[in-house]
Amino acid sequence: MSTAAIHAGWSAQDRHRAVTPPVYASSAYAHPDHASLKALFQRRQEGFAYSRSGNPTTVVLEERITALEGGIDAIAVASGQAATSIALCALAAPGGHVVASSLLYGGTTEFLDDTLADFGVNTTVVDPWDLDAWERAITPATRAVIVESIANPGAQLVDLDAISEIAHARDVPVVVDSTLASPALYRPGDHGADLVVHSATKYLCGHGTTIGGLIVDTGSFDARRCPERWERLTTLNRRFGVTFADEYERGGSGLLAYARAKYVTDFGATLPAASAQQILVGIETLDLRMGKISADAALLAARLHEAAGVARVDHPTIPGRPDAALAERDFPRGTSGVLALELAGGEEAAAAFCDALELWTLAVNIGDARSLVCHPGSTTHSHLTPAQREACGVSPGTVRLSVGLEDLEDLWSDLERGLTAAARTTAEVPALVG
Ligand SMILES: Cc1ncc(COP(=O)(O)O)c(C=O)c1O
Known part of the structure; x- marks a missing residue:
């Protein structure tokens, strides 16, 4: 190859x-x-x-x-x-x-x-x-x-x-x-x-x-x-x-x-x-890139799966995914750099998450050397009917990540920043006293 x-x-x-x-x-x-x-x-x-x-x-x-x-x-x-x-x-x-x-x-x-x-x-x-x-x-x-x-x-x-x-x-x-x-x-x-x-x-x-x-x-x-x-x-x-x-x-x-x-x-x-x-x-560096990108995407998926405020992570390595056996049988080198997460707070949380990120670039592309983030419901999948969006797993709280080639820990700490901002949108507003 x-x-x-x-x-x-x-x-x-x-x-x-x-x-x-x-x-x-x-x-x-x-x-x-x-x-x-x-x-x-x-x-x-x-x-x-x-x-x-x-x-x-x-x-x-x-x-x-x-x-x-x-x-x-x-x-x-x-x-x-x-x-x-x-x-x-x-x-x-x-x-x-x-x-x-x-x-x-x-x-x-x-x-x-x-x-x-x-x-x-x-x-x-x-x-x-x-x-x-x-x-x-x-x-x-x-x-x-x-x-x-x-x-x-x-x-x-x-x-x-x-x-x-x-x-x-x-x-x-x-x-x-x-x-x-x-x-x-x-x-x-x-x-x-x-x-x-x-x-x-x-x-x-x-x-x-x-x-x-x-x-x-x-x-x-x-x-x-x-x-x-x-x-x-x-x-x-x-x-x-x-x-x-x-x-x-x-x-x-x-x-x-x-x-x-x-x-x-x-x-x-x-x-x-x-x-x-x-x-x-x-293409000259494809083989090198796909190994790192796939491994990093799986690691980030696992961390996001454990994170508060994340209702669901879509990636074949997440427990309960029906395609886990296919990943093992057909994808020994990993399953690429794209994953989706659903934020419990819906579109408002997704917007706050995207806006808070500093290293991940908000852009409708995947497969770049730079890590990219986007909100499919309002962009790549926005012209579909709600039923079509649901059929491909896109809800108002869905955020798509395309993992690039940066350092994994830098990527993770930026995602934590996004999760903190998303959590603020759903935090209960303290009752005013007096
Ligand atoms: C899976 C897949 N197929 C096809 C396309 C269309 O490719 P292009 O934007 O190069 O026309 C895209 C674009 O995002 C894609 O993600």
């Missing part, structure tokens, strides 16, 4: 033998003659024409994440949101059906509920721990199931092997948002996932500098198994003049070739080359 994180996709092979993958800041690429550019557009030749659909720096990132996830191909896109939306459009639009875990990032739930619904795609939401519910929800129209390997913000884990078995028995591909885990902690492809999506903005980049997203094909989905169902891949595409499923014969991904040609190009959700390089640099 740590070797591939540094070397996969690049070996100082450019003209100047640059050690670090350079930023190819070029919109277009010159060709020696008419025949060369024509062959590229006819998909008879590999190469670059225009950076909206391919860039040499971005390709290094695509090769690196493919190696880290043990996949066959990847596409880098403009954001994690673009990764999820393009993956689901490629599988399910128009008119398909998706089965989604109730424990998803708020932006994904909103996309499913609103924008993907505009494409005629309906979604059935299920409790990811209820395997019978997955079984019941899949219909002949289902084109994808989607889960998070570690959910945001409660760090809930899923039995992906079991969910994949249910989906694959009905020939339905499994999409896993593995943003929180990153390949350093968990490889969804080893547990049945067909597509892995990442918000590279988070742990892969690791320093809060860049927005980016990735879609990885793990190699288990082959549209040719159900040619009628995936006829957009298995029949000749008039616009592009190719049958995308032919990619499988070359060891590539028919699905990602289709997603890149159609959705990345049409939606224009391209990852800038400079962003690809930032993410590549971040």
Whole structure:
């Protein structure tokens, strides 16, 4: 893992033998003659024409994440949101059906509920721990199931092997948002996932500098198994003049070739080359970072669980969590740096807690080197209905923590400051005498 994180996709092979993958800041690429550019557009030749659909720096990132996830191909896109939306459009639009875990990032739930619904795609939401519910929800129209390997913000884990078995028995591909885990902690492809999506903005980049997203094909989905169902891949595409499923014969991904040609190009959700390089640099230290972050998050979760004024802590190591056995079985290196706590005093206590912190930064991001805090109910999950918020474990008193790389004791003493401020909001006001 740590070797591939540094070397996969690049070996100082450019003209100047640059050690670090350079930023190819070029919109277009010159060709020696008419025949060369024509062959590229006819998909008879590999190469670059225009950076909206391919860039040499971005390709290094695509090769690196493919190696880290043990996949066959990847596409880098403009954001994690673009990764999820393009993956689901490629599988399910128009008119398909998706089965989604109730424990998803708020932006994904909103996309499913609103924008993907505009494409005629309906979604059935299920409790990811209820395997019978997955079984019941899949219909002949289902084109994808989607889960998070570690959910945001409660760090809930899923039995992906079991969910994949249910989906694959009905020939339905499994999409896993593995943003929180990153390949350093968990490889969804080893547990049945067909597509892995990442918000590279988070742990892969690791320093809060860049927005980016990735879609990885793990190699288990082959549209040719159900040619009628995936006829957009298995029949000749008039616009592009190719049958995308032919990619499988070359060891590539028919699905990602289709997603890149159609959705990345049409939606224009391209990852800038400079962003690809930032993410590549971040990935070099991913393995080191994820171990410390996961260990520190577990220690802070245990202390918060004992703290006064905290009604609940959401983290797989907390006694009574139904996913404790999954943590032991599938996450030997830990479960990443995100945890949620519910303050007994509700939103007022949560606001006082956030405002009192000096070291933790109040910001709606995770996976930064800096520790971050936010109130999901009024930010990342604020556009959901109260029922949707409840289904993903977000209440008015919920605070999300994203543990960074600072000293653990510094982080803890700041959290104690926050807890003291939260306690003041619920302390009984002394009765006035006289
Ligand atoms: C689990 C998860 N998936 C996807 C996204 C969307 O990623 P981005 O903000 O890079 O579009 C986020 C963002 O917070 C996330 O936490």
